[in-house]
Amino acid sequence: DGGITQSPKYLFRKEGQNVTLSCEQNLNHDAMYWYRQDPGQGLRLIYYSQIVNDFQKGDIAEGYSVSREKKESFPLTVTSAQKNPTAFYLCASSTGFQETQYFGPGTRLLVL
Amino acid sequence: SQQGEEDPQALSIQEGENATMNCSYKTSINNLQWYRQNSGRGLVHLILIRSNEREKHSGRLRVTLDTSKKSSSLLITASRAADTASYFCATDALSYNQGGKLIFGQGTELSVKP
Numbered sequence: 755d756g757g758i759t760q761s762p763k764y765l766f767r768k769e770g771q772n773v774t775l776s777c778e779q780n781l782n783h784d785a786m787y788w789y790r791q792d793p794g795q796g797l798r799l800i801y802y803s804q805i806v807n808d809f810q811k812g813d814i815a816e817g818y819s820v821s822r823e824k825k826e827s828f829p830l831t832v833t834s835a836q837k838n839p840t841a842f843y844l845c846a847s848s849t850g851f852q853e854t855q856y857f858g859p860g861t862r863l864l865v866l
Numbered sequence: 867s868q869q870g871e872e873d874p875q876a877l878s879i880q881e882g883e884n885a886t887m888n889c890s891y892k893t894s895i896n897n898l899q900w901y902r903q904n905s906g907r908g909l910v911h912l913i914l915i916r917s918n919e920r921e922k923h924s925g926r927l928r929v930t931l932d933t934s935k936k937s938s939s940l941l942i943t944a945s946r947a948a949d950t951a952s953y954f955c956a957t958d959a960l961s962y963n964q965g966g967k968l969i970f971g972q973g974t975e976l977s978v979k980p
Contacts, residue, residue: 760908789970795972795973796954796971796973797909797954797970799967802967812967842906844908844909846909851967852958852967852968853914854899854911854914855899855909855911855956855968857901857908857909859907859908860906860907860908862906
């Protein structure tokens with residue numbers, strides 16, 4: 755059963771805390787992406803990775819960090835430097851850079 | 867500024883009617899894609915249309931692309947209540963400062979009433 759999974763579905767962050775969102779895919783895709791979506795808005799690109807051990811900043815990378823140690827996994831850390839982290843976070847993957855992207859179900863991050 | 871912008875922002879129709887959503891973009895593209903998002907869920911890919919194509923169909927969906935006007939439209943025929951969702955266009959701007967990555971518009975929120 756191929757697909758892309760994200761966990762957890764809901765995540766609560768305390769002030770000054772770093773939290774990590776998980777994204778895993780078994781589609782054998784080279785490219786992976788993290789997007790942030792605010793209510794009533796489109797998607798904004800946080801980070802993307804075209805290949806293992808390589809990643810690039812997107813439009814709104816400040817306050818976020820990623821790693822790509824395995825092809826299947828692209829975790830996103832929301833650091834304490836991100837002052838407004840409350841949003842819906844979506845992970846996606848694709849075979850190539852401008853091709854169809856397949857999305858996970860999303861993680862909703864809330865601040866306590 | 868946005869590469870892709872959808873119009874209208876919100877659309878409410880009755881079941882059985884057709885729904886048309888438009889997308890305009892600013893720079894040359896390789897392809898344009900349409901995605902659907904149900905509330906609180908991830909996006910689902912609907913159709914990809916390449917810059918050398920003018921029209922594409924998939925079931926009740928029809929997408930057109932006019933590269934001279936830098937615009938695309940998504941038509942959903944014989945709409946159903948289950949079509950209620952947000953619809954996004956995404957473009958891969960060749961010369962936009964994003965270096966060819968997909969740029970998503972803000973979406974059209976479609977409501978189909980039974």
